[in-house]
Amino acid sequence: MVTRTRNVxxxxxxxxxxxxxQQFGQLHAVPLxxxxxxxxxxxxxLNKLVLDSIMLYNMYKKHHWHMAGPTFYxxxxxxxKHAEQILETIDLLAERVQMLGGVAAGMPHDVVENTRIERPPKGEEAVPAMIARLVDAHATIIKALREAIETTEKNKDYGTNDLLVSDVLRMHEMQVWFLSQHLVDTPLIGEETNK
Incomplete structure (x- = not known):
């Protein structure tokens, strides 16, 4: 028999x-x-990039579940794999917000209300459309990243600048390259053409 005592x-x-x-939008002083x-x-x-990245992460997962066809696997x-890499950058970006003395955004309603990425439909799209949608989302983030890189350079925030260039931008550029190659219109099985 289990007995419960009052002050455990x-x-x-x-x-x-x-x-x-600490309210969202307020900063606490950090001697940086x-x-x-x-x-x-x-x-x-950084918070805008966090929210856009969360949207992109969720798009990756949705499209990952809906893949079909000869290149399904x-x-x-x-x-x-791309979703996991995006998730890692979300953590890096949000932690940088905290390091700077801010409050990191990230709740679903914040994402829906503030993302710059076009929402995908609730239903399923053709594979090329899903891939193109991911490339477009990356392009939106890359544009914002380049602007953020210029701003952090101007502000002499070299820690944030290095994070954006080394960890985030390069990963997005690599993912765009991988995805866009799947949009090249080539046959899956060697169709030789004689000209």
Whole structure:
């Protein structure tokens, strides 16, 4: 028989709520040697990239589940690998927001309300359309990344700048290359043409 005592220190304190100790959009001071206005600007652009990246991650997973046709296996695995790489960059971007003293965005309603990426339909599309949609989403993020890289350079936030160039931009460029090659109109099995 289990007996319960009143004051068990190991008892979890469930259903806790708190006031916000830092509101979204506020910064807490971190001694990084950067002006507050530069940090605020960089946190905002990083949060936009987080939200767009979450949208892209979810598109990858949806399209990964809906792959079909002769290249099903290869594309199913490729899209899953790309999704995992996107997920890693989401974490890097959100952690950078926190390092700068900001509050990282990331709730589903934040994504829906603020993403710059076009929403895919709820239903299933043809494989080339899904791949093209992913390439378009990458293009949107790459454009925002290039602008963010210029801004962080101007703001002398070299840590954020290095993250964006080395870890995020290069990964997106690689993924666009891999995906766009699947949109080249070539036969799957060697059809030789005699000219």
């Amino acid at each position: 220190e190991a008892q979890p304190k469930l259903h806790q709520r708190s006031y916000e100790i 040697g950067l002006p507050e206005n530069a940090i605020k600007e960089n946190v905002e652009l 290869q594309l199913h695995l490729l899209l899953d």
